Amino acid sequence: MLNIEHKTTGDYSVLMLSGEVDASNSVDLDAAIQRMLGEGVQKLLVDGSKLEYISSAGLGVFMSYLEEFQEKNIRLAIFGLLEKVHQVFIILGLDKLILIKSTQEEALAAIS
Template identity: 75%
Template sequence: MLKIENIDQEDHVILQLSGEIDASNSVDLDAAIQDILEKGTKRILVDGSQLEYISSAGLGVFMSYLEEFQEKDIQIVIFGLLEKVHQVFVILGLDKLITIKSTEQDALEAML
């Protein structure tokens, strides 16, 4: 099961993910990112500290937005991933395309 929460901050949004992202619920992640983009937010922090699993479908959602983020000058930083989830990003090379940090503080500093 996946739980998604958008937490609006002063100059960024925290997209808090908990549970598992797979083919059956990756559309929910897609909808959450779409909502953030419609608000015109330029800085997105993804809190992955409670994310237990992500499938290729979930990773595909992030990949599908990379070009749009670049075109619209939107910063996205993922933080707090469990080691097994982080490894999935590394294996597919997404850690080269999306900034991944250990803590929320590190993620905020990466956006400065």
Template identity: 60%
Template sequence: MLTIEIQKENGYDILLLSGEVDASNSVILDEAITNLVNDGSKAILVDAAGLEYISSAGLGVFMSYLEDFQEKNIGLKIYSLSERVFEVFKILGLDQLMHIYPDKESALLS
């Protein structure tokens, strides 16, 4: 099960992810990001502290926005990934394509 909470803080839209992102619910993540983009967000933080698992479908959601974010000058930063989930990003080389930080403070300072 996936739950997403959206908060606004200091000009950032923060997505708080909890649970698991897989093929059956990755559309929920996609819709949340699409809504932020359509609402004019320029800076999105993803708080992944509660993210227990992410499948290739979930990673695909993030990957599908990389080019759009670059073209629209939208910043995306992911932080507080568990070691297990971070390894999935790392194995696929996504740690080289996305801005991933150990915690919220590091993400805000960069």
């Protein structure tokens, strides 16, 4: 099961993910990011501190936005990943494409 919440604070938004992102619910993650883009978000932090699992489908959602984010100058950082989830990003080389930080403060500093 996946729970998605989001809040906007000042000039950035935080997408909080808890549970598991897999093929059955990756469309919900996609819809949440689409909604935030529709709201004109320019700085997006993804709180992965309660994310227990992410499948290739979930990773694909983030990958599908990288080019659009670059074109629109939208800054993205993920923070707080559990070690086992962080390892998935590293194994697939996504840590080279997406900013991954330990804390929200570090992530915000990296995109500001």
